[in-house]
Amino acid sequence: MTDLTPAADAEARILDWLLARNPELQAIPDDMDLIENRVIDSLDFMEFVFLLEEVTGRSNLLDGVSVDAFRSLAAIRSTFLAG
């Protein structure tokens, strides 16, 4: 069992996923540009979107959303995890 709220739990899973794919990183600051810094690249992107769909319980997250919505943890939080 976890004591985290659903949003915090989702965020923790996202962070774990990103860190697992980027073992050279110790942490990912909220405002780090995930694309510029190649924390996510084109080949990872589909898997990342499926992870987001899983943790948010929403499907087709790419519909009507620009790549900027995935650009930082802060952007992901406000676009997909808030309320």
Place this chain on the structure above:
Amino acid sequence: MLQTSTVPASPGVLAQPAFARAIDRLSQLSVDGYYNPYRSFDWPDAIDADSWWMSPELLSVSGTEAGAELDEDTLRRLAKWESINFYSLNVHGIRELLQAVIARLHEPGYEVASKFFHHFVGEENDHMWFFAEFCMRYAGKLYPDRQVRIETATDPAIENFLTFARITIFEEIVDFYNTAMGSDERLDPAIRKINHVHHVDESRHIAFGRKLMVLLHDELRAKGDEALLDKVSEYLRRYMTASVRGFYSPDVYRDAGIAEPLALRRRLMADPARAAFDAKVLRRTTDFMTATGILRPVREAA
């Protein structure tokens, strides 16, 4: 995913006599095999909903524990939607590769290759049409392109090589499925035919793509940068993995009436039977790229 670019090839890289002879031979085969796709297919009014639309051994659940839990009705529904996903992946992949090839038509460095590019573009347009036609006639939709393009600036020689490597890998993956379904008597004749016709055309495109890939890789090799060659090899391994993952589609599982499609996807991708199957799909490609030195041994991080 395939990306487009308009960077020229280095002068002379594709001007070798052996390549020119191959282009002449492949171009002649295209001329000899020319057909009108709009008149070549007898589209039935409907395809039996209870029949196999895709060879059951090719389904993404085949050989897995999760697949064994599905009843036959679900598997047949899955076959229908996995076939639509397969043709949708073809349509999106072809659109991308057409953009890449058209961007290079008559660009400096591609003078020899351009002769075949015209056949390639015409034939790929035909393929895109008949795959989309199948989806729209019998399912009323295409699955959307799930790939996201993130443009990154790179060396023109790397970009040219990777463009044609991605195209050839994509075609070889697709051809594995076409070859199996083109002769599978359990499938509707219309399904067999689009797979067979595509396989015949793709055999020329793959031969062309392999030759181009090797020449463009020679150009990269001439830089003498071993770390770069390792990086390119690693990228191609990741590209192949990402490509076959497109066959594990939550959208498909949802349409087939399967609960928790994302959980099924995760479970399938963790099943050793699927790793073995995906390796089989990619074997012809990985064998070729290993034999030519394009794929290099994976080195452990220091």
